[in-house]
Amino acid sequence: LAKTTQPISMDSYEGQEVNITCSHNNIATNDYITWYQQFPSQGPRFIIQGYKTKVTNEVASLFIPADRKSSTLSLPRVSLSDTAVYYCLVMDSLSGGSYIPTFGRGTSLIVHP
Amino acid sequence: DTAVSQTPKYLVTQMGNDKSIKCEQNLGHDTMYWYKQDSKKFLKIMFSYNNKELIINETVPNRFSPKSPDKAHLNLHINSLELGDSAVYFCASSHLGEYEQYFGPGTRLTVT
Numbered sequence: 163l164a165k166t167t168q169p170i171s172m173d174s175y176e177g178q179e180v181n182i183t184c185s186h187n188n189i190a191t192n193d194y195i196t197w198y199q200q201f202p203s204q205g206p207r208f209i210i211q212g213y214k215t216k217v218t219n220e221v222a223s224l225f226i227p228a229d230r231k232s233s234t235l236s237l238p239r240v241s242l243s244d245t246a247v248y249y250c251l252v253m254d255s256l257s258g259g260s261y262i263p264t265f266g267r268g269t270s271l272i273v274h275p
Numbered sequence: 276d277t278a279v280s281q282t283p284k285y286l287v288t289q290m291g292n293d294k295s296i297k298c299e300q301n302l303g304h305d306t307m308y309w310y311k312q313d314s315k316k317f318l319k320i321m322f323s324y325n326n327k328e329l330i331i332n333e334t335v336p337n338r339f340s341p342k343s344p345d346k347a348h349l350n351l352h353i354n355s356l357e358l359g360d361s362a363v364y365f366c367a368s369s370h371l372g373e374y375e376q377y378f379g380p381g382t383r384l385t386v387t
Contacts, residue, residue: 196374205378259372260330265318
């Protein structure tokens with residue numbers, strides 16, 4: 163199974179752009195990368211997914227270099243409500259269309275006023 | 276309007292007891308999951324069911340037995356509870372092959 167490594171914690175201030183990088187050196191050819199957000203006492207919430215290059219949605223952008231051994235989640239202009247734990251996942255593909263989601267330990271982002 | 280619900284939200288019990296956690300989703304998904312999150316926030320998948328059939332069983336002790344009576348429900352039964360079983364258990368669901376999973380609010384299990 164693919165293993166992910168990301169910083170344990172990050173601090174930022176309101177209005178700044180935050181970039182969280184995750185390394186996944188043994189990612190397989192068919193594996194996708196996803197990011198989830200988790201607030202205290204809640205279940206994780208899907209943010210974004212990608213396979214390569216750049217993906218953008220209304221919440222974040224995901225940058226994946228050509229070798230796909232890392233990925234960077236970019237949160238533009240964070241606010242206090244973005245304080246949460248962010249998980250990088252590699253989705254290990256299985257036959258039949260299923261996959262094994264491998265969560266890392268997450269990055270605890272604290273946004274300061 | 277709750278998408279994925281779990282009961283109970285909190286569960287405090289003694290070692291050796293047997294307990295169950297229930298999960299229901301009303302999203303029409305065909306795949307459901309159970310995760311365990313420890314005190315250090317490490318989230319690990321335990322089981323995955325697709326259309327009531329087990330597709331993932333990640334080295335979980337036999338004391339844990341998932342049961343899926345239908346596509347909308349995946350219950351978790353735990354026998355002979357141990358101190359190390361204390362954690363938050365999350366249920367989730369998705370369409371088969373889709374990476375966006377919807378998580379329930381979690382069940383905090385405390386074994387004393």
